Amino acid sequence: MDQSRELIPNLFRTEYRKIVSVLVKSFGFERIEIAEDIASDTFLTAAETWGLKGLPANPTAWLYQVAKNKAKNYWQRSSHFEKKIAPELSALPNAAQPEIDLSLQNINDSQLQMMFAICNPVIPQEAQIGLSLRILCGFGIDEIADAFLSNKEAINKRLFRAKEKLREEDIKMEMPHATEIAQRLDAVLSTLYLLFSEGYYSASANTTLRKDLCWEAIHLTRFLLENKITDQPETNALLSLMYFHASRFDARLTAQGEIILYDDQDPNLWNAEWIQKGEYYLNESARGNKLSKYHLEAAIAYWHTQAGESTEKWENILQLYNQLLQIEYSPMAALNRTYALAKARSTGEAIVEAEKLKLSDNHFYFSLLGELYKKVDRQKSIDNFNRALKLSKTPPEKRLLQTKIDQVSKES
Numbered sequence: 350m351d352q353s354r355e356l357i358p359n360l361f362r363t364e365y366r367k368i369v370s371v372l373v374k375s376f377g378f379e380r381i382e383i384a385e386d387i388a389s390d391t392f393l394t395a396a397e398t399w400g401l402k403g404l405p406a407n408p409t410a411w412l413y414q415v416a417k418n419k420a421k422n423y424w425q426r427s428s429h430f431e432k433k434i435a436p437e438l439s440a441l442p443n444a445a446q447p448e449i450d451l452s453l454q455n456i457n458d459s460q461l462q463m464m465f466a467i468c469n470p471v472i473p474q475e476a477q478i479g480l481s482l483r484i485l486c487g488f489g490i491d492e493i494a495d496a497f498l499s500n501k502e503a504i505n506k507r508l509f510r511a512k513e514k515l516r517e518e519d520i521k522m523e524m525p526h527a528t529e530i531a532q533r534l535d536a537v538l539s540t541l542y543l544l545f546s547e548g549y550y551s552a553s554a555n556t557t558l559r560k561d562l563c564w565e566a567i568h569l570t571r572f573l574l575e576n577k578i579t580d581q582p583e584t585n586a587l588l589s590l591m592y593f594h595a596s597r598f599d600a601r602l603t604a605q606g607e608i609i610l611y612d613d614q615d616p617n618l619w620n621a622e623w624i625q626k627g628e629y630y631l632n633e634s635a636r637g638n639k640l641s642k643y644h645l646e647a648a649i650a651y652w653h654t655q656a657g658e659s660t661e662k663w664e665n666i667l668q669l670y671n672q673l674l675q676i677e678y679s680p681m682a683a684l685n686r687t688y689a690l691a692k693a694r695s696t697g698e699a700i701v702e703a704e705k706l707k708l709s710d711n712h713f714y715f716s717l718l719g720e721l722y723k724k725v726d727r728q729k730s731i732d733n734f735n736r737a738l739k740l741s742k743t744p745p746e747k748r749l750l751q752t753k754i755d756q757v758s759k760e761s
Contacts, residue, residue: 353399356408361392362565364409366485368416368451370459374522375420375449378466378515385484387423391416413451420449460485461576462522464569467511468536471518476511481540483508486565492547530578537573538587538643541566545591560598567591582634586643589630593650596623608749616656624654645673663692680708688717696721712740716750723757730757 365388372384391412405411467484468477482488494504525533548562570588573579600618601609631647649669652662670686683706691699700721708714715737722730731754738750 352404353396356404357392357396357399359561360395360408360412362487362561363568364412365389365392365487366463367456367460368412369484370463370522371449371451371456372416372420373466374455374459374462378512378520378522381512381515383423387416387419391419394419417449417451457572457575459522460572461579462524464537464573465525465533466520466522467515468533468540469515469518469520470532471520472511472514474536474539476507476514477536478540478543479504479507480511481537482544485540485569486544486562488544488547495547524578527578530581534573534579534581534584537579538570538583541570541573542587542643544569545594549594563591563595563598567595582637582639583641583643585630585636586634586641586647589627589634590643590647590650592623592627592630593647593654596620596627596654602745606745608745610749611653619654619656627651627654640672640676642673642677645669645676649673658692660693663689667693680706680711681713684708684711684714684717687721691721696725700725710740712737712742712746715740716753719750719753719757727757727760 368388368391369381369384372387373381376384394415395408395412399405399408464481464485467480472480479493482493483490490501490504493499494501545563545566548559548564548566567588570584570591573584574588596619597614599620600614600616603609627647628651631644631651634644634647649666652666652669655662667686667689670682670689673682674686684703687699687703687706690702700718703714703718703721706714715733719730719734719737722733734750734754734757738747738754741747741750
């Protein structure tokens with residue numbers, strides 16, 4: 350039972366989207382909830398069966414077969430089918446049970462088509478991202494609410510309206526026209542970026558790093574590169590960014606799960622292979638003349654994989670942040686820029702720039718100010734660390750901030 354409890358959540362992350370995508374391709378978006386129910390029920394059956402009988406020889410194949418059987422049973426015998434769908438199908442000249450094709454090729458095609466179908470401009474981008482996180486990434490409603498800083502009720506309503514709109518507009522599971530790719534790809538990449546971010550810094554799971562979500566984001570981004578249409582410079586840049594961040598996974602946390610800040614990380618623990626992958630995809634992203642935020646963030650992440658504290662390194666990072674803020678301003682990018690400013694120029698200049706941001710509800714803001722004030726005004730450093738502590742969410746964060754407070758207090 351313990352094995353199944355550990356395996357099922359991982360399989361849910363990787364296989365739920367595949368099953369739903371294939372079923373929606375067969376049934377149509379008008380029955381997307383039925384496809385989701387069948388997929389969810391498949392995993393419920395797995396939890397019940399595997400807990401009693403043990404794991405099957407091939408758990409993934411077992412899931413596919415059960416999902417296929419449930420879909421066939423639904424189509425043939427469900428009362429919903431008999432009362433509401435059968436009359437509709439009987440009016441069609443070639444009404445027939447849809448083929449549930451769970452071959453590798455159809456799964457891959459269906460996932461890619463699903464990505465673009467639910468990132469259709471007929472629904473708002475926030476809804477596109479939310480629906481993608483739910484269907485493609487297996488996010489729970491709580492996790493999506495955390496990602497959007499919203500609540501479950503609002504997210505449920507948003508996803509319901511998005512599905513209704515897809516039905517009303519009769520959106521098909523097919524690849525968009527070449528002229529639409531750029532606009533639609535941006536929404537898909539935003540979803541994968543958010544997925545990786547949720548894993549790299551996860552508050553919803555009460556933990557600091559969820560590698561499973563990060564690897565899911567990497568897997569889906571690599572999946573996009575396997576298709577010529579979606580193998581674009583910005584896709585490569587995003588994958589480069591992910592690999593650079595992933596290369597420092599083992600250096601970010603202690604064996605006890607405590608946070609290790611960048612300045613204290615051991616470069617020997619950085620994964621050289623993943624750094625090389627990041628460099629490879631960053632070079633691949635140089636095709637064409639488009640400079641996206643992913644290019645700049647990947648370049649910033651690259652410099653963070655270069656050991657040492659040279660002024661040149663931090664000056665490069667500072668200039669990249671300046672470009673990034675011109676392309677797409679965000680408070681967090683502005684905050685991170687002030688850290689680079691302190692490294693490249695002076696702490697005093699960084700404090701002035703940081704305090705202009707006034708991010709009074711952000712614990713990273715006060716944590717950074719605490720760091721900047723350590724050698725300037727220890728009381729202000731302690732005050733800012735205390736404010737960060739009150740706003741922090743995860744136990745590892747709270748322990749780290751308390752350690753900072755204790756250290757500065759001892760030095761006072």
